[in-house]
Each structure stands twice: as C-alpha cells, then as structure tokens.
Amino acid sequence: MHMTQIIDGKAISAQIKDELKTKVAAMKAEGTQVTLAVIQVGDDPASSVYVGNKKKACEYIGIKSLAYELPEETPEKELLSLIEELNKKVDVNGILVQLPLPEHIDEDKVIATISPEKDVDGFHPQSVGALCIGQPGFVSCTPAGIIQLLKRSGIEISGKECVVIGRSNIVGKPMALLMLRENATVTVAHSRTKDLKEVAKRADILIVAIGKPKMITKEYVKEGAVVIDVGIHRDENKKLCGDVDYEDVAAVCSWVTPVPGGVGPMTIAMLMNNCVESVGLEAR
Numbered sequence: 516m517h518m519t520q521i522i523d524g525k526a527i528s529a530q531i532k533d534e535l536k537t538k539v540a541a542m543k544a545e546g547t548q549v550t551l552a553v554i555q556v557g558d559d560p561a562s563s564v565y566v567g568n569k570k571k572a573c574e575y576i577g578i579k580s581l582a583y584e585l586p587e588e589t590p591e592k593e594l595l596s597l598i599e600e601l602n603k604k605v606d607v608n609g610i611l612v613q614l615p616l617p618e619h620i621d622e623d624k625v626i627a628t629i630s631p632e633k634d635v636d637g638f639h640p641q642s643v644g645a646l647c648i649g650q651p652g653f654v655s656c657t658p659a660g661i662i663q664l665l666k667r668s669g670i671e672i673s674g675k676e677c678v679v680i681g682r683s684n685i686v687g688k689p690m691a692l693l694m695l696r697e698n699a700t701v702t703v704a705h706s707r708t709k710d711l712k713e714v715a716k717r718a719d720i721l722i723v724a725i726g727k728p729k730m731i732t733k734e735y736v737k738e739g740a741v742v743i744d745v746g747i748h749r750d751e752n753k754k755l756c757g758d759v760d761y762e763d764v765a766a767v768c769s770w771v772t773p774v775p776g777g778v779g780p781m782t783i784a785m786l787m788n789n790c791v792e793s794v795g796l797e798a799r
C-alpha cells in the first residue's frame with residue numbers, strides 16, 4: 516500500500532524554538548540580551564496578527580521585542596529616520612518592518628535602509644546578493660524554514676531534481692538559490708512556463724509557492740516525490756488550504772506538508788533564529 520509521510524512543521528518549528536530558547540538563556544547568563552525591533556505602519560488586521568505572533572514567539576524564546584506602532588499616515592521620511600536610529604543602537608540586534616506598507620511609502624527604499632547586519636527578514640539587496648554568491652548573510656525566513664523541514668525529516672537534497680513553482684523575491688527566488696546551495700539540480704517554473712505539468716513531474720522535490728488555491732493536483736506530481744506547499748488560503752468552506760490539492764496529491768507523493776501545520780509555523784521559527792544569529796554583528 517502507498518504510504519505518504521506528513522512533514523510536521525508544527526513539531527519541527529517547536530523543536531527549533533526550544534533549541535533557541537536554551538541558547539538565548541545561555542546568552543542571557545553571560546549578560547547578552549537579544550533584542551528585536553518590530554515596526555508596523557497602520558493597523559491592517561492581517562499584519563497585526565502576524566506582528567502579534569512574532570511578539571509571542573519572542574516572549575517564548577526570551578528575545579526582547581520593541582514595538583513601534585506608527586499611524587497609517589506616517590511620512591516615509593519619518594519611517595526611514597526611525598530605521599536609521601535603530602541601525603545605530605547597539606542594543607537592537609534585529610529590525611523588522613512588517614509588510615505591506617501603506618502606498619505612499621516605497622518598500623524597496625525602506626528595505627534598503629535597514630542595516631544588512633540587522634536585516635532579520637533577509638530582504639535587503641545585500642542579503643539577497645550574499646545568498647546568490649554563497650557568502651554569509653540573512654536568508655529569507657520561509658525558504659530557510661523549508662530547508663529545515665527537509666533536513667530534519669531526513670530527506671536528502673544533494674543531487675535531487677528540485678522544481679520550484681513561483682519566482683517571488685521572498686519565496687521562489689531565494690528558495691531556488693538555497694536548493695542550489697544544497698546541491699540540488701534546480702528548475703524554477705512560473706506563470707509563463709510551458710507544459711507546467713511536465714516540468715513539475717521532473718521533480719524529486721516539488722516546492723509550490725504560486726498563490727493559487729489547490730492548483731497543484733496529482734497530474735503535476737511524480738510518484739514518490741516530496742511536495743512542499745507554501746500557499747495559504749481559505750477555501751469555499753473557510754477552511755485553510757494551500758496551493759496544493761492535498762487529498763489528491765497525498766495519494767502519489769512520498770512526503771507532503773499539510774496546510775496548516777507545514778511551512779507556515781517555520782517562518783516565525785526562522786525569524787527567531789535570524790534574531791539570535793544577529794547578535795554580535797556590528798551595524799555599519
């Protein structure tokens with residue numbers, strides 16, 4: 516009988532958070548406090564939930580979080596000077612600006628203002644460039660979390676055919692670079708890819724970050740493949756679902772991430788990991 520194994524992101528993220536908790540306690544005993552500054556502009560309800568979850572994770576691990584809640588109409592200049600101020604503070608290790616920002620603020624400019632040494636989201640062009648040429652730097656949290664899911668489930672990456680569907684700056688592109696760093700043979704597919712089913716079927720490891728509910732069915736999946744679903748949506752019954760049609764795909768793949776409880780919980784765990792790693796890096 517076909518056996519599909521579930522990659523348990525909830526358990527793996529809990530394990531990572533507990534490891535970090537121990538590490539942070541040891542740092543504290545030596546007099547080092549890890550501090551993350553979290554900036555939110557406006558009060559978008561989804562953003563508030565994400566920011567709340569990040570604060571909760573900080574609390575659990577023992578990271579001090581500083582909350583900056585700015586009004587929706589905050590001028591860009593004001594936000595940039597707050598970031599510059601935080602860049603200079605030796606007692607602030609990481610800076611996170613919750614996206615999306617209001618329309619009158621240029622996101623790229625904001626991201627580029629964060630010192631790369633405090634760029635715990637890994638979105639700064641220098642962080643992305645460092646990842647591309649194999650130098651140390653912060654890595655975008657969702658793709659970094661997927662590497663942990665694979666490794667901690669004992670799934671080999673080296674030499675495997677990997678297909679990443681989606682080429683966004685925060686998921687698809689860094690994901691492809693990370694899989695390359697782990698010695699996979701990587702194909703990046705996207706909305707203009709021809710014969711997507713055929714391309715996807717090459718994959719030993721298929722990573723899906725498209726933003727289309729349940730688009731990936733078993734016709735896209737090779738027998739025995741590992742399937743990682745990054746998507747988060749609510750279906751017609753308001754139930755959470757991913758970009759992958761889980762029930763359909765589970766019948767053919769060897770490993771699969773559920774939604775919820777797969778990739779989702781890993782993003783915050785890796786953010787916390789980046790915060791801990793930011794200690795000792797000197798801002799320029």
Ligand code: NAD
Pocket residue numbers: 657680681682683684685686687704705706707708711724725726727745746747748758778779780782
């Ligand atoms: P995005 O919209 O920025 O990018 C989507 C990508 O998919 C694009 O590169 C596009 O070329 C490709 N695409 C779109 N339609 C396609 C099609 N029909 N065929 C092939 N490729 C197609 O999205 P994103 O920010 O990368 O996020 C993707 C999904 O992951 C979303 O559902 C988002 O909510 C979710 N997400 C989850 C987490 C997490 O923590 N689990 C984090 C980030 C994003």
